[in-house]
Amino acid sequence: MKKFSLLIVLLFLGAGFAGCIGGDNGEEEGAAGVSPEEMDALLSSASERNPFDGAVLLSPNQPILGLVAAPAACWYDSEGMHKLPLIVADTQEESKFLAKTGATEVAMLGFTTKPCCESREFATRFFKSADTVLMVRESDYALGISGAPLASYLNLPLLVVDEEERCGAMAEALDSLGVKNIIALGGNAAVSAAAYGYEVIVLETRDEMEDALLGVVSEKLGGVDYIAMTNPYDALDSPPLSSETNSFEAEITNVQLIAAGERFSAYGEPFATFDFQVAGGINHIRADAIVTETTAPYAEGGVEPIIGLALYDPAGVYLGFGSSAGFEVGSTYVETLAIGHPGTYKAEVYAHFGTKGLSPVVAPSSGVSAVSMKVRVDVCVEEQESPKMALSPNLSMIAPYLAAARGGTLLAGDFGFIGDAYANASAGNAAMPGYNKNLHGFVNAKVGENIGAIEEYLDRMEVCGLKEGYLAGPAWLSLVGGANSIPMYYYPTESEPWPEDGVGLPADLPYSTLDPLDEDGNIILSIGRMAAPSIDDLSELAARSLFYDDYRSAYETSAPLWGSRFLFLFGEGFAEMGGVFHQVPYAAEVAQHGFYPLVVGDEANGRTASEAAGYYTGSNYIEIIVHGNWFIYAPVIYGPDAYSQQIDTAHVNGWDLGPSVFITSACHTGRTDSVPADQALSLAFIRAGVNCYIGATRGTGSESQTQVFEDALIKDDLSVGEAFRLLKQEQIAPPSYQIRTLYGDPAFNPYEPNNV
Missing domain, CATH: 3.40.50.1460 (Rossmann fold)
Incomplete structure (x- = not known):
């Protein structure tokens, strides 16, 4: 294996790159000993794509394949930019976009085998030939994402590997594509790439990948208007150290009148409380409240029950709130992180089943609530080694594609x-x-x-x-x-x-x-x-x-x-x-x-x-x-x-x-x-x-x-x-x-x- 430095990578991409590193793309030998002949070979890297004019459907469960999907769905060649829709969903039928636009051909990624196998199959499906490919280790999603847009701009396949040893099927795919060079995204990928006997260009750090991307964009487009900023750690999760779920049930029976904006209970109480234990350490808490049965007068009248759920810590500190109006009719949930804060926590469910109307400005609100319902609260406490709670996980999967499709860069x-x-x-x-x-x-x-x-x-x-x-x-x-x-x-x-x-x-x-x-x-x-x-x-x-x-x-x-x-x-x-x-x-x-x-x-x-x-x-x-x-x-x-x-x-x-x-x-x-x-x-x-x-x-x-x-x-x-x-x-x-x-x-x- 020859390991080329970032300097050489930038140089091989053309004279426009020299300005990015303050270098000179003359006839002198590069810092890593790359000859002019080798430089010419890199500059002449080329690919030929197989015809495809449909959409790419990506599984939401394989973040690493978001990097593979980017050059399949967006690429640049001598004619400029080309892009296809990239949809993330479990099935084609779940996509409103595909249903409305009537996509007739959909390439599916992430639904059958391991990422390494699927990336290999995708490469040969979309590319007839490519003398250079990008390669990333499956475990290096957070690092490799920074180099993924390069595959779109250079019109090259991106392959995933999961081991250091040579894989026979991968070797056959590389051979069928006519590969001569591998751009390794990270040191782990460089070790894997070395097993195949091709010249290896190593972009070892995030900075090197980002600098290479900036240079490519400068060379290809001459300018940029768009930066996509993303956090790839939103897609990295680890199993909890332990997990415990406790369920509680209660029946809430209450008649309440609302007059002049005030509530008056004529019978019973509109809430129920449940205590649960949280140990020390780092704990993710999720409490779900669900209406399991209701027999109130409004049950058949088209009026929907509303429940609210609030969490409190052992000192009575308010931790969060959820309403069934904000989630699903008859259910809601609250989640939070407890850090070194053991003790008895409380979940409180509030119920309303009836009417409440008129404006607090024009006229005081009034109404009635007649509650007779059974509710269940499920509290799951997961102990974590390190605190994690992405409110919207895996959103970074789309970032390399979005950056390239907007003619931009990725931070x-x-x-x-x-x-x-x-x-x-x-x-x-x-x-x-x-x-x-x-x-x-x-x-x-x-x-x-x-x-x-x-x-x-x-x-x-x-x-x-x-x-x-x-x-x-x-x-x-x-x-x-x-x-x-x-x-x-x-x-x-x-x-x-x-x-x-x-x-x-x-x-x-x-x-x-x-x-x-x-x-x-x-x-x-x-x-x-x-x-x-x-x-x-x-x-x-x-x-x-x-x-x-x-x-x-x-x-x-x-x-x-x-x-x-x-x-x-x-x-x-x-x-x-x-x-x-x-x-x-x-x-x-x-x-x-x-x-x-x-x-x-x-x-x-x-x-x-x-x-x-x-x-x-x-x-x-x-x-x-x-x-x-x-x-x-x-x-x-x-x-x-x-x-x-x-x-x-x-x-x-x-x-x-x-x-x-x-x-x-x-x-x-x-x-x-x-x-x-x-x-x-x-x-x-x-x-x-x-x-x-x-x-x-x-x-x-x-x-x-x-x-x-x-x-x-x-x-x-x-x-x-x-x-x-x-x-x-x-x-x-x-x-x-x-x-x-x-x-x-x-x-x-x-x-x-x-x-x-």
């Missing part, structure tokens, strides 16, 4: 705050940062480190001549990961809200200012958080964004006016004054740009009326001004039963929406910190089909204005990331300046009827 690393250092910072606690302000300093320090990593990456881009053009352009930064994997910064609050609302002001803002202390709108980068309840949902979002025109056209076959419909929805009969002073006049303005605006409120904006009228399914742009929380929002005036008409995660999860732009002036509806990803309303709308969701992570007020963002999209035809950057630059009033968050691909540019 990967351990950007999360949960790890060994967290175990020390959180010792003696069981509340996550969203419920524990004592951890905000620790989390903020991690965000500071992440900002430092971005700044260092920009400096390395400058060496390659990429930084100036990046910052002068859209400067898209896509945060591919959940709020534990790439944490938000917590700004302080003067007063604390209700416990379930969370503490502090969590924000992605510092990733765009590169300065957490900025208060003046000095927004540098156009950011968006690519997050979803699952990797399946995120791959659908990526496909809808990258193949937007195809998907939009397919969706409009069932909603012909969708692209031109702008929905304005307000609450409290114009008591939300934005309905009067913004939505009505702005509706008239967007009509001048080809939209068909629709302004709705009062009884028309409840869930039943909205579903029947197709307000959400039929609208490209959706703007709401209402009261909300992280799992619901309430238009408020819709008769005597608000609970049955609220828009909540439990029901939005079942909706099928278009690739819309969803803009909210509503408290908390953008919260994703310290709450399960599949309970967050913002991410439920992403799952339902929305391409861009803007919401506040905590309470907001009259400063929550959105017209700057909308004007930038409609009048200036900007991407959502650029429009969001402009909004932040012009609207700097707190707290919206800090907490308003964009979920979606920042490079996504939606359709407007005047921009065609």
